[in-house]
Amino acid sequence: MxxxxxxxxxxxxxxxxxxxxxxxxxxxxxxxxxxxxxxxxxxxxxxxxxxxxxxxxxxxxxxxxxxxxxxxxxxxxxxxxxxxxxxxxxxxxxxxxxxxxxxxxxxxxxxxxxxxxxxxxxxxxxxxxxxxxxxxxxxxxxxxxxxxxxxxxxxxxxxFHAPEPQGPNPQTDELYGGIRLFLPPRLHRVVHDSSRDAAERAEIVLDHLGHGSLPHYSAWNATERGAFEDLAHEEVFDTVSQQPVTHLTFRVLPLTDQQMPPHEVKATWVRFIDSPGIEVELAGMSWRSPQRPWLTHTAVFDPPLDAAIAPEYPADASPQYRARYSEIGDLLPGQMPRRAENASPYVGREAEIRAWADRLRQGIAQRATDRPDPASGQPAPADHQVHQQQSQQQTPRIR
The missing domain is CATH 3.40.630.30 (Gcn5-related N-acetyltransferase (GNAT))
Structure with missing residues (x-):
């Protein structure tokens, strides 16, 4: 026992x-x-x-x-x-x-x-x-x-003195969420292969899972230990599955640059209510096999990756989420894991660039119309003549 x-x-x-x-x-x-x-x-x-x-x-x-x-x-x-x-x-x-x-x-x-x-x-x-x-x-x-x-x-x-509710604040604290993954056998072996780079394996897992599929139903803990405990707890009560399982946790940075989504605060964890697809900065991932919990693989993303906590109901996904992710959480074509690094300076400026191109074409056409005919023998303007000046100083020899 x-x-x-x-x-x-x-x-x-x-x-x-x-x-x-x-x-x-x-x-x-x-x-x-x-x-x-x-x-x-x-x-x-x-x-x-x-x-x-x-x-x-x-x-x-x-x-x-x-x-x-x-x-x-x-x-x-x-x-x-x-x-x-x-x-x-x-x-x-x-x-x-x-x-x-x-x-x-x-x-x-x-x-x-x-x-x-x-x-x-x-x-x-x-x-x-x-x-x-x-x-x-x-x-x-x-x-x-x-x-x-x-x-x-x-x-x-x-x-009697009722204590004030205290817990992690998503706007100021890092949060840790977890999920149990049943990976295909070949992918499971790759993900748990310690000879390969951890960040590379983490991105493989994330591509398989979907950057917009961070769990919405689980509690987000103040510590990584708490997230792993939730998964181990769930494992005890799972008496059906015999597949190899991976316990995976996510570390997300504070939600400082967006309106705070509805959430419930408990003593050591928070839960987001009716998630519409919450954008987060994914700073790291850790994973382990429940059969060997002492061997934990950890990857750190610096700078962090752009990810999202999945919507609770796909029909209620926010416009921002739908513009970036599919219904199953995959990145849409043209979307990159890091918007800050890969965003093109031309995105959203199509009309401005088209106007510049029209002005350039008009200027080229105007200059072609005003150019003198070389066959007329008209001399070139004085400001187009090339002037050369002889230097009065000699370059000293290198002895």
Whole structure:
């Protein structure tokens, strides 16, 4: 069995980070524990604990919960509401640090992080479950203070402080997105051939994928590690495909030169909403095989390549995207990966250049009409005579 603490991408609790402890047995998914983590790291709220049917009744849930306490050794833990299965499990579970369980302590100690009224409702729900299912649920630890929960909640409600949402800013921060690629076998071998130039291989992949096909559906992370974790996470739940897969990440520069597209900001990532085809500067790519994650290939583009996050719906693609990319994200004929380097100085000036050409032709015709006939014997104008002057100084010899 192995445990993996990783990011958990969720739309809830914007200011709190989603984290997941995933259990694998023999390399296969066995269960997970999802939590929200306060920005300070001093408070954790359990969202879901699940063990796959094939691995139940083996203490796997307890192992994951113990790992949570170890991963956040000083944080308050809020276990929330429990369902019938969770109620039975909790009655058997030996909690490693009950003094950090907010259900066991007065609100004055933890109300800065959790709303006292919400916790009181969770405790009431769990008490009902305990009575209904005929278990103790460590009632003495939870209710040893004797004061009604409603009174406690009202008294300490003012202590709660909701953290401000913080996360990466697409206008000032680099972002990392990822995609799982199933390349044709020959192309897969070329892309993972370390003897070849990394930038050359990266451009081969980009040509295959399409410069306008950067993923619109994935989260864009503040770190490359976060992007690779998303792909590894997706890999665990993919039990169908047997093809060799490549985990590919993109590094894009801040979106400083365009109107900011709609997006949702989370603690460590952003997601663009209904992408119309967002132009970006692609500064680098990294890729690896999930079977050999320690071998990562990295290419840096300096200057960066022009690319685009694909439209979520092709019919809603922006005019700027359609002018540069096809429906499948390929560059249209005549479009180059770097517009700044390859843009012709004559593009968009056709009418001006045509007017210049007309004036030149008219001038040539006019001069031909005004030119004297050589057969008439008319002398050439004085200003056309060639004058030569003899230099009075001699060039010194080189001795």
């Amino acid at each position: 192995s445990l993996w603490l990783t990011d958990w991408k969720t739309d809830g609790r914007e200011a709190w980070s989603g984290r997941r402890i995933m259990a694998q047995v023999g390399g296969a998914y066995a269960g997970h524990l999802d939590v929200y983590v306060h920005p300070s790291g001093q408070a954790v709220e359990v969202a879901e604990l699940e063990v796959s049917p094939d691995h139940q009744l083996r203490n796997l849930a307890s192992v994951m919960m113990d790992a949570l306490y170890a991963a956040y050794p000083t944080a308050w833990i809020n276990h929330g509401r429990r369902d019938p299965e969770g109620t039975q499990w909790w009655d058997r579970y030996s909690e490693p640090a009950p003094e950090r369980n907010v259900h066991n302590r007065p609100p004055a100690e933890w109300a800065y992080y959790f709303e006292a009224g919400v916790v009181a409702a969770q405790k009431a729900h769990n008490a009902y479950r305990n009575r209904y299912q005929g278990v103790d649920g460590r009632r003495e630890a939870v209710y040893r203070y004797g004061e009604p929960m409603e009174a406690e909640a009202r008294q300490h409600a003012h202590l």
